[in-house]
Amino acid sequence: MRRNSLRTVTTVAWILAYAASLVPARAADIGRIDETRALRLLDAQSCARIVAEHDAPPRNFLAQAAASPAPSSSPAARPTPISFQLPSTIPTPPAIPTPTPNPSSLGAPVFLVRGGATPPPIPRAGHGIPTPQPIPTGAPTLAPNQIAILADKVSGNTNLGNPGDATGNVHIFFGEDELVGEHAHYDGIRTITVTGKPYIINHAHDSILNAKEIVFDTIDQTAKLVGGSGESSEGVQHGLVYFRSPDLHTDSKGVGHGTKAFVTTCDNPRAGYHITGKTITYYPGNKIVIADAILWLGAAAVFFLPRIVIPLRQVVNQTQRPSYFPQVGYDQYEGAWVKTQLGFGKDRYYYGYYTLNYYTKVGLGLGYNATFAKKNGRRNGTVAFYEIRDRRSQTSTYNLQAQETENFSPRLRANFGYSYQSAFGPLVNAPPSTSMQIAFAHQGIHAQQNYSFSRSAVGSQSSNDSLAFSDSRQINAKVSNTFNFTQASTQASFSGSSSSNVTGHVTNTTTFNEPSYNSTITFDRSYTQQPSGDYKLPEIQIRPNRFFPHFLVPLSAQFYLGEYSEPTNHFATQRADMSFVAGPALYNIYGSTFSATVNVQQYAYGTGDLKAQIQQNLSLTSPIGKHIVNAITYNESNFNGPGSVPFQFLDQFSPINNKGAQDVLRFFNSNVYTLQLGFSTNFNALAQPVSYQFTSQPSPRSYLQLGGSFVPGIGQGFTPTQVQFSTPFGRGSSLQFSGLLDWKNHARIEDKSIYYSHIIGNCYELRVQYLEPSRSVNVSIDLLAFPSQAATFGIGQNGPILPTSFNGISSL
Structure with missing residues (x-):
């Protein structure tokens, strides 16, 4: 009886479960259908579906096996039969299949309409938070290669296969571009026609x-x-x-x-x-x-x-900056000329430009400039060639320059260079010059070696060959060594006389780095037929890192000890040098800043000679109010001992002590004006010149500068005053002037230079320059959009005659 009751209950449960599975789920109230059509289209994409399932919480497969599945939102979907057999272990969920995109929907745009429901107000403090909307209201993120159309109004059927229209401030978004217009018509297949500007x-x-x-x-x-x-x-x-x-x-x-x-x-x-x-x-x-x-x-x-x-x-690389417009000009030597550069190359591994120059007096010049590189980075280089045929002398001149870098391995590389130059410039008749360089470099973990050979020659008049080797290695954490060897051979022949010389130079430097001091041992000597300079055989240098660190003022010291030789006079002896620096000592005195530094050097030689030098540097800077600053400096040098012995070239001192003082008084008012007066004395009862400099900036684009000196004494007075000014000279125009005001020649302005620029139609910049010292006039017209690489039509080249800034005041 109990078994029959159980069967009855089971049968009723089956019938109820089956009936429940046939009842369709109630559709959710989505609202605002026109505004969210794009969101549903985006959610239908395969990428959006995968992301949504990926971000969902992990499903409990045991619960799924014992409970009814959630009702589907699609009436056409059929429920999955329930299995009553529970698995012994939790099965691994199958991979989510990627839906195959429908080719017919690839070009379907998403239509979005501006406006919509007003967002709810922000709740006041203490009130409940509004219920979240079931559908997000933010703008969707377009899938790859998807197109969105945003407009004030959308009419017609916007589904694929049916035409539709978007009107009013239409924006079509695709990739990194945006298509804007007043009206857009979609043919329903693939084409959108946009009109209205x-x-x-x-x-x-x-x-x-x-x-x-x-x-x-x-x-x-x-x-x-x-x-x-x-x-x-x-x-x-x-x-x-x-x-x-x-x-x-x-x-x-x-x-x-x-x-x-x-x-x-x-x-x-x-x-x-x-x-x-x-x-x-x-x-x-x-x-x-x-x-x-x-x-x-x-x-x-x-x-x-x-x-x-x-x-x-x-463009930063000048070889990639061809002048894509011609340059036209004239000079007395070459006549009228036209110059241009034609660029070539499709990528960064091979590019350059051709040079085409024509001169009415000289002839035609052709050139080739190229940069090349291998994609694996093992080789790169440049080649530059120029040839010109001079119709006056019926001769041709050539210039060639080549440079290449070869990376054989991560630790071994080489550089090769060659140049040949037969044209030195106008009115110059010199023999051709050649040069060649070959260098190899090996970089190890603790050592580096460099090998190089170079040769240069000027015709048959002179030549120079050089062979060099260097080795640098880190012996341990505290010791390093560098060895250099150079051998050079020179030959020269002028006016029937010839000379030659062979020189070998060896230098070895060993450095010790300790926590308390640094030390260097240097051996420096030359082997030559014509000796010069001095040799270190060897020299030891010691630099303490902390020298009396708790003294009243900062102290530093350096010690030198070694044997030195002067081969020109066949003299050699020992030498010791002790150098001490005290300071700078800084003090603030009633708003002024005082600084003092003292240098002391003591020399001792193997011949028994002793000599010393003491230098003092003092300065006092005092502000006077808000617009005046006075700065006084004092320098003094004192020598003791024979100044010219025992060496003939090394450690030469003046036997006369000297001292001097300078006073600089500066009046200023921000950038409006600055007046600087300079006074000096050597304490020898002779009056020194008084310097002056006045700078003013009446407006952000103009300034004036006057500078010179006054020399006391009979027949002296003011030296020529340097006058410079820059000022706007009408709309889009500026004028610059530079000259010398000679007070002794009836205040006549000499060595005048005038520069005028004017912008024409926001297209050209006209530049006119007059230089009185060279009695020349330069005129050029530059394209305003490309002033640094512009088309130039003029007589020579010119530019501003005044600096772009002076004493921190911009001239433009």
């Missing part, structure tokens, strides 16, 4: 592409710009670089391609310059490449290049 922003490289209409492919993530144009601030030192093309399109990497190129850095290109070309390729953050380029000045075509590369980055 559309443009593309590249946030990573700070560039903008404008167009009349932009057709965007959501699958390839490419854009076609009808009437496209662009602007970028990258690599431009002033303003922007503008470019346009009637048929401009971008690929998935953001690179723009177009035809009928137009590029300029001027706000008004018709009044300035511009470049046209057959095609244009725009690499954001890297460069602009123009094929079959023509440079225009206003309406006049002045130059043609088959290819121009404009870098949109800050």
Whole structure:
């Protein structure tokens, strides 16, 4: 009977469980369907599903085996039958399969509408926290290669396969780019057409592409710009670089391609310059490449290049900074000239530029500069070659320079260099010069060896060969040694006379580092046919690290002991040198700062000679109020003993003691003005000159400086005063002047230099320079966007004649 009752209860439980599994779960109230459609689309992605399951708490498989599964939110999902057999051990959960993406939904954009429900107010203190919403309200994170469309209004069916429209302040986000316009139409398949002054922003490289209409492919993530144009601030030192093309399109990497190129850095290109070309390729953050380029000045075509590369980055390596615009000028020796550099190379392992120069009086010059390197880092080098044919003398001159570094292993490397120069410059007729260097370096754990050979020659007139070897090793934690050997051979032949010399030089230095002192033993000697200098055979130097550390003032000392030789007079003897420094001793006296330092040196020689030297340096700096500072310094040197014995060149002293004092009085008022007066005396009853310097900064962009001296005495007076000033000279203009005011020549201004600059149309900078000492006038026009690598049209080169800062006051 009990068994039958158990069977009845079991049957009823089966029926109830089965009936419960057939009842569909109640759908949750999600609310705000239009605002959260994008969230559900993102949650449907495979990546989002894996992340959600990964972040969920671990499931209890034992409980799952004995309980009914949670109802599914999808009515089409079928429940899993319940198994009553409990596993003996907890099974390992299977790996979560990665769903296969549906190819038809790869290009489907996510539509987002601005606005929505107002967020709840912040609860006051003491009140309950509002109930969290079942659906997150934050902006979703786009999956890789996914596109989001944000607009004020979305109309139509935005599902894949149905067209839809977004209107009002439309922003389309894809990758690092953003497409902006007033209206966007989605054809339901793959294309979005954006109108209403559309443009593309590249946030990573700070560039903008404008167009009349932009057709965007959501699958390839490419854009076609009808009437496209662009602007970028990258690599431009002033303003922007503008470019346009009637048929401009971008690929998935953001690179723009177009035809009928137009590029300029001027706000008004018709009044300035511009470049046209057959095609244009725009690499954001890297460069602009123009094929079959023509440079225009206003309406006049002045130059043609088959290819121009404009870098949109800050170029540090000068070999990667070609002048992509020509330089035009004139000088008396070469005549009118045009110079340009054409860059080449596709990566950092091989790049450079070709040099093309033409001179009306000299001829044509061609050059090649290249930098190369292996990708494994074992080899890198540079090559520079230049050749010019002088039509006046019907001769050719060549310059060649090559440098290479070879890394044989992590511990062994070598450097090779060669140069040949046959052109030294205008009006110089010198024989060609050559030089060659070979060096090997081996780096060990405790030692390093260097081997080198070099040769230099100037025609057949002179030559120099040098062979060197060095060895540096760390013997232990406290002892190190360095050995150097050099052998040099020189030959010279001038005006029928010749000379030669061979020199060998050996130096060995051993260093001991102890906690209380440092010591050095040095052996230094030369072996030569024509000796010079002095030898150390050897010399011992001792430097205590702490010398009477508790004395009233800081003390330091150095001791030298050794045997020295002067081979020119065949003299050698022992020498001891003791050097002591006391100070600086610093004291504050009623707001003033006093400093004192004393140096004492005592010498003793094997010949019995003794001599000494004492130097004193004192200074007192006193502020007087807030706008006056007075600084007094005193120096004194005293010598005792024979100054010129026993050595002829070593330890030479003046037998006359000397002393002097200086007083500098400075009046100042921030950066408005500074007046500095300098007085000095040598305590010899002779009046010394009085120096003066006045600096003023009337405005942030202007300053004035006057400087000179007054010499007391009959027929003396004021020396010529240096006059310098810089001031704005109209809108976008500045004027600089430098000259000498000669008081003894009726206050005439001599050696005048004038520099004037003016910005034209926010495009050019006109520079005019007049130098009276050389009686020359220099005129140049630089592109304002690239002042350091600009096109120059002028007579020679020029620049500011005054320093950019003086006494801490900026001149600009």
